[in-house]
Amino acid sequence: MRAFVLTGPGTYEVRDVAEPEPAPGEAVIDVERVGVCGTDVELFTGEMAYLHQGHSSYPMRLGHEWAGRVASVGEGVDAVWIGRRVMGDTMLGCGTCRRCQRGHQHVCDRRQELGIRGNRPGALAERLAVPVSSLHVLPDTVDAALGALVEPGGNALRAAQAAELRPRDRALVLGPGTIGLLVAMFARAADAEVHLMGQTDSSLAFAHGLGFAHVWREDQVPDLPFDAVVDATNAAHLPATALDLVEPGGRVVYIGLAGEPSRIDTRTLALKDVTAVGILSASPGLDATIRAYADGSVDPRPLIAATVGLARAGSVLAGERPPDAGSGPKIHVDPRRPGD
Template structure:
């Protein structure tokens, strides 16, 4: 099979590799669609923290936002999985520790992460091997574009739920990239008024096209009471700003990650009686995300600007924009060729 492999910071190859074999408890999936994520770009540059913490190393095959069809099952796996369209959880816990046994495998100390951590190969390839326990079936109403958006959507849904926002509340989302816009879509579906903070100089045209009227930058942000603030940015100063902007008694949700430590004044947190929540993983939100997509409650397909083949992944990771790309922030990959993407 063909696979995209990072061999060093800024270095990559599309290699011909042996096709995976379904080990006991695992399945092999014919990969249909993969999303390119900011984490993949950090591996490309060498900035990803796991590289420096010993959790990851080159060569590395990225890709954790994926969907596909089960091609083969290993011993101990229900054969009815064969032929089913699926996506999979990124976080693969050990299954034995206290955290896993309490249903928190996404924070297992010994976890693997598909395409990210622990040597578990990712989905930027024609085929992928994953544990059957990590699979989530996709209904026919969730097409390939939506299927590869379930994983980021699960993160966003968890962040939206963490705001505890109700109809009539006002929520500010810091960052108008893929995760920020997904959070905004889920918050809006719950009936709250959504405001977006984008980088200075960015056009509000795309968020407006999604129906978000209130799009600001730091210079134009109005002085309004925000019942919840979600930091979905990678800016070092915005975690502190989120705490400054939220109403007393409100909630701050942190899902973005800066490249360096951010400072939050816990005195302000206490004196404003604010609840702060961190969101790491999509794991607890995957099934609810699939239901939201299947019902049409949330439709994030406009976020995908282009679909490319494996040979075009490197320039995308380097920050390039595919020719003819639309205005959305997300690029998808069809490992079997764009013609196969449908």
């Protein structure tokens, strides 16, 4: 089968590799759609911390936002899975430690992360082998494009839930990228008044086009009481800004990661009686995200700017936008496309 293989920082090949065989408890998936995200870019550039901590190494196969159809199953797996349309959890815990037993496999010390950590090949390939326990069935109303947006959506849903928004609460989302826009969509679905802060006119115009009336640059954010602030950026100074902007008694949610340490003043946190929450992983939010996409309460489809084949994945990771791309922040890959 064809697979995109990252051989080193900025170097890659589309190779013919052996097709995966399902181990006991696993399924092999015919991959239909894969999203490219910031973590993939960090692995492509060599900046990802896991590479320097020994959790990841080259060569590797990227791809953790995916959807497809079960082609075959391994020993111990019910054949009823064959033919099902699915997406899968990125975080694959050991299953036996205390955290896994408590349902926190996404923070298991021995976890693999599909296409990211622990040498578990990712979805930028025609087929993919994963544990059946990681799969989530997609209803007919959630096609492959939406299915590949479930993983980022699960992260965003958890961030919106952590904000504990009530109807007519005012929320500020920092960063109108894929995660920030998804957070804003889930916050809007909770009947909150949503504001977005960004850096570029184009990103703010895109957010405005999605129906968000309150969009601001950093120096334009109005002096309003924000019941919750969600930082979905990679800017090291914005976690402190989020804490400054949130209303006393409110909540700040940190889902973005900077390339260097971020600092907040815990005196401000305590004196404002603010609750701060960190979010890692979509795992606990996947099923609820699928339901939201299926019933139409959140429609992330406009975020997809273009879909390319495996041959163009490297240029996308290098920062090139396809010439026919729309204004959205997300690029998808369809590994089935021949010669693309």
